[in-house]
Amino acid sequence: MSTLSDLAQALASGRVQVVDLTHTLSADFPVMVLPPEMGQCAPFRKVEVSAYDHRGPAWRWNEITMNEHTGTHFDAPSHWITGKDVPNGTVDSIPVSAFVGPVVVIDFSAEAAADEDALLGVEHIEAWEERHGPVPAGAWVFLRTDWSRRKGAAYLNLREDGAHSPGPSAEAMRYLVNVRGIRGFGTETIGTDAGQGGHLDPPYPAHAILHGAGRYGLQCMCNLDQLPPTGAIICAAPLKIENGSGSPLRVLALVERDRGRK
């Protein structure tokens, strides 16, 4: 039997399960907020074109508008200035093999619950590696914070001094990218960086370091608590937007059941 027929059988039997890591695209889902004089991230909007009525008797369809970085979405290297000259740095030019691959999950939920500005440090990664082995080269690293359970204003957690949510430190990003050679970094928060990530050095280290090295970002994900620390595979293919900097997408994870849920 081939690998794929094994997989097909595992999917049919439920031994491999498909987990949806995607939030529903809706008008109410928060978007990144920038100083208001700057260009903003358009929220998702949907306008009915017809719904089995005089505008089109037997069909229903909608017009949708959004930013490339609305909802659960993918960041291509060209999203950030550090990645503007990276070869194949746009969603239409990234090799499709990059969209399917292994993922490891670092459970940072206790730290995030204790401190909404918690920063993932190298020490956290090393502690994880002691238990699960080195982060494999070419893997996605997802940061589980359980932030996706927050609703309404608690999600962006905006205050007078900006947003407050957990994320990676610059050192952690350098370690993952330069030492471990990861494929990309994914989060449950509005961005790959912490809410206060603009005050780190470099500002927005996840964006700056990942994209400068030609790596990818995934954010606004959910259900990371259903993934094992190692062993899952994700399929995260952005829309093929010409010269696009990112795209909303459906992120699916394949999880082997007998490896146990977290």
Place this chain on the structure above:
Amino acid sequence: MNRLPPKKNPLKRTQVPVSPPGMRSRAATAMTVAAAEGRFALQHCGECGAVQYPPRELCRGCLSDALEWRDTDPSGAVIAETTTRVTPDTYFRGLMPVRIATVLLDAGPSLIARLHGAVGRGDRVRVAARIDAAGQAILLALPEQEGTEVRDDPTVRELSTDPRLRRVLIVDGRAPEALALARGLLEAGAAHVFVGLSEIWKPFALRDQFVALGACSFVKLDVTDADSVQDLAAEIGGKVEILIDNARFTRPGGVLGRADTVFARQELENGVLGMIRLAQGFGRAMQARGQDGVNSAVAWVSILPIGALVPQMSHAMASASGAAVLALSHALRGEMRGSGVRVINIYAGPVDDEWHQELPQPKLAPKALAQAVVKALVEGREEATAGEVARDLYARWREDPALAIREALGGTTA
């Protein structure tokens, strides 16, 4: 004093709006223009100086066509009074008995006017031109002194858009004038104020201050989202008697200032398309309740930048968006005619907010904008300004639109 009517009997049909007689001559339509601005104006002859009523094409004294509409002293005395108790007219049947007076103005002419309940033959009165349910000017003889009794008179209520006893929707609770507006409406006797809140995932610092006002509740509403508007209309569309569309997105700058159309599109989404979405959601329901008793649906208010009339270079896109909303607002006024729902345009000068920070004074305090809205509603005006800049530009536009627009481009001495 009027009280809130009892809850409706669900077995009874809601009264269907019917229009009062609405045809006027072109000359008489000029009186409607003045009435919409809250002015009482009559034709004055440029040749012989005679003041005449009703409006005509020529002076009835000297046949001159040099007739000019001028604000006229509204004082006079009731010299005759008639009570109509039976009528074949569908609109007035619901209002019987109706009292009609002949008023002899101190300015000369005598005219026919509806009568306030507290005045009759022999009384001194002031005549006001009001907009009726047909959207046309109608004259109303009022007691010389103003007060709440005047507002509560059924004829006055029929010929105004008073927020008293009515439920109001303020579309954008995050707008700078929203809190003062809610307070002003409640002080004017509004029964309830619904406050629209967009982007509920963002903080809202003024929440407690709205709650402290009392008869005030928050509703989820974002005019850029069609579903949000439809959902809210489904919930409270039958309860909104006054809708105040104050949802705007404003950014300073001209046409060449930016390299994209992102902000421009947001201005259109909030102003123009937002207004259409609101009208599609709430318009029909309000129209259907336009003659539904004491708390009938009565007013649709658009808050517009004065740039809608005289484009402002500092805020070119806000002017463009405002001009488009104004065109739609006139269209909606036409569509609402006969229902009893009036469409009110409030032209605001630059508001003293973050998006007009760099402009010189005088700027419009949000509270003053709120007061202008409440005043227009109480007095039944369809066209009103808020703030000195808007008042000045509106006057210039009324006098000579082309000149006012040229002046606004700069290069004209004060």
